[in-house]
Amino acid sequence: MATIEPYETKAGKRYQVRYRKPDGKQTKKRGFRRKIDAEQFASTVEVSKMAGDYVAPALGRITVAELAPTWLRRKESQVAPSNYRTLESAWRNHVQPRWGARQVAQIDLADVEVWIGEMGRGGSGPTTVIRAYGVLAGILDDAVKGKRLRSNPARGVENLPRKRKKRHVYLSAEDVARLAGEAGQHRALVLVLAFTGIRWGEAVALRVRDVQFLRRRLAVADNAVQLGVDHAVGETKSRTERSVPVPEFVLNELAGQCEGRGPDALVFGNGVDYLPRPKSSGGWFVGAVKRSGVQPITPHDLRHTCASLAISAGVNVLALARMLGHADPSVTLRVYADLFDTDLDAVAAALHSECAQFVPKRRASDAETA
Structure with a gap:
């Protein structure tokens, strides 16, 4: 079980939580101002260990830029060259400038939604915004798979723009x-x-x-x-x-x-x-x-x-x-x-041709009753 210990700093009393990771090694988390915050953290750690989704805080300190190369290499082997070129461009022009230096554990849903809105207001079209978001979300999916995050903070956004369907042109x-x-x-x-x-x-x-x-x-x-x-x-x-x-x-x-x-x-x-x-x-x-x-x-x-x-x-x-x-x-x-x-018009015409003969015509008395 986790233990909570007070310690003194120049700024006053602080609390630290000592606990064991799933591999049995002991570690600690320092800097809690209130004992109740330390207790809540300790409870969360124990619950996540029992549920099998424990994430070591140190692993969440990796930056998006450190994870990106692995994700991009995998995409390069999976998609067509033209598709990869657009993904790499989205990373270089939109994702890296905003998120490259950010630790994955410091990203939250609200930040991602603000970024999406800023891209749209900055003149980026729906396709560009959706592609850039997909790159960020994909990289963070890798962080989840690598046990660096419990869940992907980019999933579940509500302000992604909708692509406008291009009108088809048909020649005779x-x-x-x-x-x-x-x-x-x-x-x-x-x-x-x-x-x-x-x-x-x-x-x-x-x-x-x-x-x-x-x-x-x-x-x-x-x-x-x-x-x-x-x-x-x-x-x-x-x-x-x-x-x-x-x-x-x-x-x-x-x-x-x-x-x-x-x-x-x-x-x-x-x-x-x-x-x-x-x-x-x-x-x-x-x-x-x-x-x-x-x-x-x-x-x-x-x-x-x-x-x-x-x-x-x-x-x-x-x-x-x-x-x-x-x-x-x-x-x-x-x-x-x-x-x-x-084809819908043909359905109506076919039903009329096959079925109209069986439906009796409306009588004048029926009209008066109605």
């Missing part, structure tokens, strides 16, 4: 045709993006051997993410290889694109170097959009266009989810909920 098949016609040497790439729904990084990572002309499929296994002027090649976002159907007219375009290239050559670009993402202003894609007269879009919007065209053609949700590389059809339904609104 005629729009896509005009856009492809103005894309010049990138005509085949535009058609692949719009009629197969693969992501930009997946498209530029395609090699000639991935185009299965007899099966009319694309074998999508790699994703080339642009980091500055270089590319990092890794697994697809879903971390699984998938087989994507290709319309015959798109295969014809790909045949010309692959002509004269070996099986290991890249389909797009010069066959050796990964095609860089077009510039947001002044790039070939923006120029093609302007010349074609279609509504302003990005290359990623062609993936949304593919989903829209597929749903209009009657493709079922399960097949569309597999085509787009979604882990679960519920993701497809959530992302493209707006495209399924017409």
